[in-house]
Amino acid sequence: MKMKAPSFYLGNAVLFLALLGPGLLSAELPDLVPRDVLFGGGRGKMGFHLAADGRSLTYFAATPGGRMGLYRRATEGGEPVLVCDQAPLGRGLTWASDDRRYFYLRDKGGDENFHLWMFDTETKLGRDLTPFDGVKAQNLLVSPDRPNEILVGLNRRDGRLFDMHRVDMTTGEVRFDTENPGNVRWWAADRNLVVRAAVTCNIEDASMSLLVRAGAESPWRTLMTWPFGESGHLEGYGSEIVVGFSPDGRDLVLNAAFEGNQTSLALVDAQSGAVKNIIASDPNASVWTVMGPTLYNESQVLRHPKTGDVQAVGFCAAIPEWKVLDPDLEADFKTLRTLHPGVISINHRDKADRFWVVDYDDDDQPGAMYLYNRKTKTPLLLETTNTVLTKFTPASTKPVAFAARDGLEIPGYLTLPPGVEPKRLPLIVSLHGGPWSRDEWGFNSVNQWLANRGYAVLQVNFRGSAGFGKKFLNAGNGQWGVGTMQHDISDAVAWAVAEGIADPKRVGITGASYGGYATLAGLTFTPDLFACGVVLCGISNVKTFFETLPSWWGPILTRWIRRIGVDLSDETTVRRISPIYHAGRIKAPVLIFHGVNDPRTKFAEAEQIVKALRGLGREVEFIAFPDGGHGTWGAADTFEELARTEVFFAKHLGGRAEPYTPVPGSTAQVR
Numbered sequence: 033m034k035m036k037a038p039s040f041y042l043g044n045a046v047l048f049l050a051l052l053g054p055g056l057l058s059a060e061l062p063d064l065v066p067r068d069v070l071f072g073g074g075r076g077k078m079g080f081h082l083a084a085d086g087r088s089l090t091y092f093a094a095t096p097g098g099r100m101g102l103y104r105r106a107t108e109g110g111e112p113v114l115v116c117d118q119a120p121l122g123r124g125l126t127w128a129s130d131d132r133r134y135f136y137l138r139d140k141g142g143d144e145n146f147h148l149w150m151f152d153t154e155t156k157l158g159r160d161l162t163p164f165d166g167v168k169a170q171n172l173l174v175s176p177d178r179p180n181e182i183l184v185g186l187n188r189r190d191g192r193l194f195d196m197h198r199v200d201m202t203t204g205e206v207r208f209d210t211e212n213p214g215n216v217r218w219w220a221a222d223r224n225l226v227v228r229a230a231v232t233c234n235i236e237d238a239s240m241s242l243l244v245r246a247g248a249e250s251p252w253r254t255l256m257t258w259p260f261g262e263s264g265h266l267e268g269y270g271s272e273i274v275v276g277f278s279p280d281g282r283d284l285v286l287n288a289a290f291e292g293n294q295t296s297l298a299l300v301d302a303q304s305g306a307v308k309n310i311i312a313s314d315p316n317a318s319v320w321t322v323m324g325p326t327l328y329n330e331s332q333v334l335r336h337p338k339t340g341d342v343q344a345v346g347f348c349a350a351i352p353e354w355k356v357l358d359p360d361l362e363a364d365f366k367t368l369r370t371l372h373p374g375v376i377s378i379n380h381r382d383k384a385d386r387f388w389v390v391d392y393d394d395d396d397q398p399g400a401m402y403l404y405n406r407k408t409k410t411p412l413l414l415e416t417t418n419t420v421l422t423k424f425t426p427a428s429t430k431p432v433a434f435a436a437r438d439g440l441e442i443p444g445y446l447t448l449p450p451g452v453e454p455k456r457l458p459l460i461v462s463l464h465g466g467p468w469s470r471d472e473w474g475f476n477s478v479n480q481w482l483a484n485r486g487y488a489v490l491q492v493n494f495r496g497s498a499g500f501g502k503k504f505l506n507a508g509n510g511q512w513g514v515g516t517m518q519h520d521i522s523d524a525v526a527w528a529v530a531e532g533i534a535d536p537k538r539v540g541i542t543g544a545s546y547g548g549y550a551t552l553a554g555l556t557f558t559p560d561l562f563a564c565g566v567v568l569c570g571i572s573n574v575k576t577f578f579e580t581l582p583s584w585w586g587p588i589l590t591r592w593i594r595r596i597g598v599d600l601s602d603e604t605t606v607r608r609i610s611p612i613y614h615a616g617r618i619k620a621p622v623l624i625f626h627g628v629n630d631p632r633t634k635f636a637e638a639e640q641i642v643k644a645l646r647g648l649g650r651e652v653e654f655i656a657f658p659d660g661g662h663g664t665w666g667a668a669d670t671f672e673e674l675a676r677t678e679v680f681f682a683k684h685l686g687g688r689a690e691p692y693t694p695v696p697g698s699t700a701q702v703r
Contacts, residue, residue, distance in 0.1 A: 033334075035182045036515060037655070041607060042693050046648065047207050047292075048116065048171045048554060048617045059450060060451060060452045060486075061450070061451050061485075061486050061688070062424060062425035062450055062451050062484065063424060063425070063485070064396070064484065064485075064688065064690060065347050065421070065424045065480070065481065065484045066690060067420075067481070067671065067674050067675065067678075067690055068671070069420050069421060069424070070418075070421070070477045070480060070481050071481075071670065071674060072670065075091070076093055076094070076415060077091045077093045077103075077414065077415040078091065078092050078093070078415070078471065079091055079092040079121075079125055080379065080389050080401060080403075080414055080415075081120055081127050081131070081134075081389075082107070082380035082381065082382050082387055082388075082389050082403075083107075084129065084131055084176065084382060084383045084384030085131075085382065085384075086107055086172075086383070086384055086387050087106065087107055088104050088105065088106055088107055088131075089104070089106075089107050089389075089403065089414075090102065090103065090104045090115070090131070090153075091103055091107055091414075091415075091536075091600075092119060092121065093543055095114065095117050097117065098119060099117055099118045100117045100119055101114050101115075101116060101117045101118070101119055102114075102116040102119035103115060104431070106449075107381065107382075107387055107403065110564065115153050116153060116156055119151065119153075120136070120149070120158055121148060122136030122137050123136060123137060123138070123146070124136060124137045124172070126174065128150075128174060128179065128182070128201065128340055129174055129175065129176040129178075129179045130179045132152065132153055132154055133148070133150055133151065133152050133153065133201060134150070134151055134153070135148055135149065135150050135151075135161075135172060135174075136148075136149050136151070136183070137147065137149070137169065139661070140584075140629075141628075141629040141658075141659040141660070141661065142627050142629045142630065142631075142659065142662065142664050142665065143629050143631055144165060144168060144582070144631045144660015144661060144662065145165075145166055145168045145631075146168055146169045146170065147160050147161075147162050147167075147169060148160075148161045148162045148164065148169040148172065148184055148199075149161065150201060152633065153317075156555035159204055160320060161182075161184070161201075161204060161206070161375075162184065162186060162197075162199075162206065164186070164188055165391045166191070167186055167187060167188045168186070168187055168194075168584060169184050169185065169186055169424075169490060170184070170185045170194060170202070170328070171183075171185030171194060171196070171218060171219055171236075171271075171328075172184050172185075173196075173219070173220075173221050173225065173227045174225075174361040175221070175223050175224070175562045176223075176383075177223045177224055178224065178225040179235060180200065180201050180202055181198055181199060181200055181201060181225060181441070182195065182199050182201065182225075183196050183198055183199075183209060183219070183221055183225055183298075184196070184197055184199060185197070185219060185229065185361065186206075187583075187584050189208075189211075190212075191582075191583040191584060192583045192584055192586040192587065193216070193584070193587070194212055194216070194219075194584070195208060195210060195211050195212045195213040196210040196219050196227050197209055198225075203215050204430075207315070207676060209227060209248075210227040210248075212585070213252070214235075214403065215232040215233055215234060215235055215587050216230040216231070216243070217231055217232060217234050217270050217326075217587060217588065218230065218231040218235050218269045218270045218271045218273075218274070220274040220276065220277070220656050221277075222277040222281045223279060223281070223340075224281075224464065225276065225599065226246070226247060226248050228244060228245055228246070228247070228281070228302075228479075229242065229243065229273060229274050229277070229284065230242070230244075230245050230252070231243075231269070231270025231273055231300075232270075232273075232587075233270070233587050233588050233590075233591055234590070235586075235587055235589075236262060237259075237404060237590070238256070238260040238590045238591040238594050239257055239258060239259050240258045240263050240265075240270060241254050241255075241256070241258075242254070242255045242256050242257075242273070242274070242284075242286070243255065243258040244284075244302050244372075249406065249684070253610045254301075255300075255302070255305040256305045258288065258289075260591070260594060261502060261505070261506045261509070262289060262502060263288050263289060263502070263605055264288055264289030264293075264294065264295035264318060264409050264501070264502045264505070265287075265295065265498065266366070266443075266466075266468040266498055266505070266591075269328050269329070270331040271324075271329050271330065272287055272288055272319075272321045272328075272330055272331045273287055273288055274286060275297070275331050275333050275335075276335070276340070277302070278340060279297075279339060279340040281300055281302070281321070281589075282301070282302055283299050283300060283302055284299075284300045284302050284535060285297065285298070285299060285300075285333070285335075285342060286298050286300050286309070287319045287331040287333075289501075289502050290310060290313075290462065291310060291313055292315065293344075293501040293502055293503050294313065294314060294315065294316070294318045294320065294501045294502075295318040295319045295501075295502075296310055296312065296313035296314075296318075297310070297311040297312045297313070297319055297331070297333060297342065297345050297428040298310050298311060300310055304608050311342050312342070312345035312347075312355050312357060314347040314349075316349055316472060317330065317347040317348055317349035318347065318348070318499050318500070318501060318690075319331050319345060319347060319348075319425050320332040320345075320346035320347055320348035320352045320499075321348075321498075321499065322472075329398060332345070332346030332348075332352070332377075333345050333346070334354075334361075334378055336358075336385065336657075337381050337382070337383050337385055337596060338383065338385070341358070342355055342357060343356070343358035343360075343361050344356045344357055344358065344361060344365070344465065345357065347476055348472065348499060349500070350431035350437055350443065350473060351375065351473045352375045352472070352473070353375075354376065363409070364388075364404070364406055364409070367404075367409050368390055368404065368411075369394055370389055371390075371392075371402065371411055371455075372392045372394075372400050372402070373392070373394045373397070374392040374393050374394030374395075374397075374400075374474075374475075375392065375393045375394075375473075375474065376390060376391075376392060377390070377391040377392075378390055379393075379394070379401075385406065386406055387403060387404065388403075388404040388413070389401065389402075389403060389404075389434055390402045390403075390404050390411070393474040393475060394474070395429035395447075395473060395474060395476075396426040396427060396428040396429070396475070396569075397419050397422070397426055397473060397475065398416050398418040398422065398475060399416075399474075399475055400413060400415070400416050401413075401415045401554040402414060407510045407669065413595075421480075424484070425450045425451065425484075426450065426480060427447050427448060427449060427479065427480055427483035427484065428447070428448065428450075429445050429446070429447045429474075429476065429479060430445065430446055430447075430448075431443065431444075431473060432444050432445065432446045432490075434522045434523065434524065434527035435523075436495075436516065436519060436520050436602050437519060437523055438516065440495060440504075440507065440516075440520075440691050441498065442492065442493065442494060442495065442520050442523065442524065444471070444490060444491050444493050444524060445471055445473060445490075445491040446488065446489070446490055446491075446528075446533070447476070447479040447480075447482070447483050447485065447488065447489040447490065447491075448533075449484065449485075449486050449487060450483065450484075452486065454488065454532075454533050455532050455533070456532065456533075456534070456535040457486070457487065457488040457533060457534060457535060457538075458486065458487050458488070458534075458535060458538035458540070458685060458687065458692060459487065459488045459489075459490060459525070459528050459534035459535070459538065459539045459540070459541065460482055460487050460488070460489045460490070460539075460540050460541075460542065461490050461492060461521060461524060461525060461540065461541045461542070461562075462478070462479075462489055462491045462492075462543065462547075462553075463491075463492060463498070463521065463541070463542065463543030463546075463547035463550045463551060464491070464493070464543065464546075464547055465543065465544050465545030465546045465547045465548075465663075466496075466497070466498070466545070466546050467494070467496050467508065467517065467546035467547075467550070468497070468498045468505065468508075468595070469498055470493050470497040470498050470499045470500070471491040471492075471493055471495065471497075479491075481674075485678070485687050485688050485689065486668065486687055486688060487492070487687065488528070488533055488534060490524055490525075490528055490534075491620065492507070492520060492521055492524045493663070494517050494518075494521055494550075495507040495508045495511065495516060495517055495520055496508020496509070496511065496517050496518035496595075508595070509594065509597055510595075510596070510597025511597070512549075512553075512574070512596050512609050513549075513553045513557065513574075513608070513609030513610070513611075514553075514557055514608060514609060515597075515609075516603070517550070517558065518550060518553050518554065521541070521550060521554055522554070522558050522561060524563055525539055537563065538563055538685060539561060539562055539563055539685055540562060540563055540564050540565060540566070540681065540685070541554045541555065541562045541565045541566075542566040542567070542568075543567070543568065543570070544567075544568035544569050545568070545569055545570070545571075545632070545633060545662065545663060546568070546571070547554075547568070547570075548567045548568050548569055548570020548571065548633070549570050549571035549572075549611070551565045551566070551567045551570060552565070552567055552570050552572055552611040552641065553620075554609055555611075555618045555620055555622065555685040556611040556614045556615070556617050556618055557611075557614065557617070559617050559618060559619045559620070560619070562620055563620055563637065563684070563685060564620045564621045564622065564623075564681065564684050564685065565620060565621075565622050565623070566622075566623045566624075566625070566680075566681075567622060567623070567624045567638075568624075568625045568626070568627070568663055569625070569626050569630055569632075569633045569637075569638075569662050569663045570626075570633065570637065570638070571633055571637055572611050572612040572637045572638070572640055572641035572642075573606075573610045573611075573612045573613075573637065573640060574596070574598055574600075574608065574609055574610045575600055575606045575610065576634070576636065576637065576640070577633060577634075577637060578592075578600055580594075580634045580636070581632065581690060582631050582632065585632075607608055611641065612640055612641055612644060615619040615641060615644040615645055615646055615648060615650070618645060618650055619650075621650075621651040621652070621653075621680075621684050622645065622650070622651070622652045622653070623653045623655070623676070623677065623680045624638050624642060624652065624653065624654050625655050625656075625657070625673055626638035626654075626655075626656060626657070626660075627656075627657045627659075627660025627661045627662060627663070627664065628657060628658045628659075628660060628667055629658075629659070629660060630654055630660070630662045630663075631662065632662045633662060635656070638654065638656075639703075642654045642703070653676075653680060653702070654671065654677060654702070654703045655672075655700050655701070655703070656700070656701045657669050657700060658699050658701060659699055659700060661670070665699075666697075666699075668695050668696065668697035668698040668699070669695075669698050669699055669700055671695045671698070672694070672695040672698035672700040673700070675690075675692045675693070675695060676692065678690060678692065679692040
């Protein structure tokens, strides 16, 4: 079931920020959409949760006093009741199986040492379940068969490794459960919350293995191994590989490249490793994965709430689509497809499978969420994502593809400003992070914002992006900086210019994390291609980046080094792909944002490139967020960033922009 991006990705609206270009007369464009309309959380209700018994629906919404409250209403009608007038929220919201308690993650200033918190909606009390300084919580596992306990991964014993711990939700007791042998990146449990599967990343050769055991006291053994690059996924966490155990615990449902290039869904014998059945596959698309409630990729697989049988599987090439396997669901999906435009996600189901909470994501209008009654085939609108936006003219996002210079087809998405002819427009090239991630089709507030200002936005899924098959993923190996990954970005600009869409003199580039690195690389290695750039938490020196990664990245460093194709002891290689050593080639003005507490791309990555550029007399603006992490900071700082970005690019490229005013509560510092 697809989950909306967690709330901290509003801070990551910055992850896709881009240039504002000059060019179009305001009279040709629709009304200017204020930033607070696009990014201010116009949604009235959110976080809908359907109780297992199907009798009630819980959601978060603002109270008359302006606080975030928790409301509950009867599923089949009636007035909502305020359960709590100050309900705490955080990342990765996940409900317990008792429908009374929920979990969320919080860190300090973006340091990513997440604590797992629990809030009890009856007692109105919250509890830090992992109150350990310098310890990160991840890999939360819950089960309806074990309503009073959970499993969570903690790097408490060794900062590099996550062992599984069992937490009693009544007493708060945390007990050590399963020791990490040194290379496990993700754990999976059966319905009894017994840890029985683990995905590993081999430190020596970057292969991935699936370990299994018969029970808590049984020894681990290797069920299957994928050589480097063969699983179809990034050799990192492996959270999307294990979909789950069968109800009897004898089989595993796995998402990996079992047949050919794309990933597929398979039923695998947990004893022998034999593939019993390819449940669903698509020769042109991999299984759809999205960021789930525990902040890691999850396979989009619909399983029966009682039997655990796979009923539908999502696949995503350009636009996600569902393959319905259970005939009993065919009529439901047919009804839902006619109800509202966009991609369907089934977010919640009751145990009797009578009610569904259905989410819709469309490219040119705010999404909507419905309560769907399977018995009567009738829907009830629960919420429109941002009702204020319906008063403005939206932009459309369309899948595109072009041939790179070596002939490889590169996919992407193009958002055009409404109301103007798509010719010789200022173009914003928006680059995702990862880099082994991807951009996906749907409603994107940043795209809407930029298009409303008059810019074409081109999101490039350069080679090395995940979700397009293992060949495309592996094509990015060793291609950072001056290789074909970067060439794909340059070729995207060439395509947009050749199509007559983009004005070659008004092209901007932006991105965060790897996208920030690729932005610096574009400004450095192709200095005549871009007029200006916005960099968010970007890497400027590959060697210092590796030397300062968090200790819990240790087991995957081999994979990273092989993917990047860099020998850290080879100064020539490091210098060749690190923008810091070529700063003198940058001509265009640069705006750099960075969180001081960033645990992945350290703050020094920004400081050193800023120092180099200023020493060369280049034009650079540097904004620091003292309470920010890796592209994540509070709402006030996000608005400050958006406002400064508009003004910066209006100044340099002449585009239309909402006037800048300081944002109350922002901690942004001009450095």
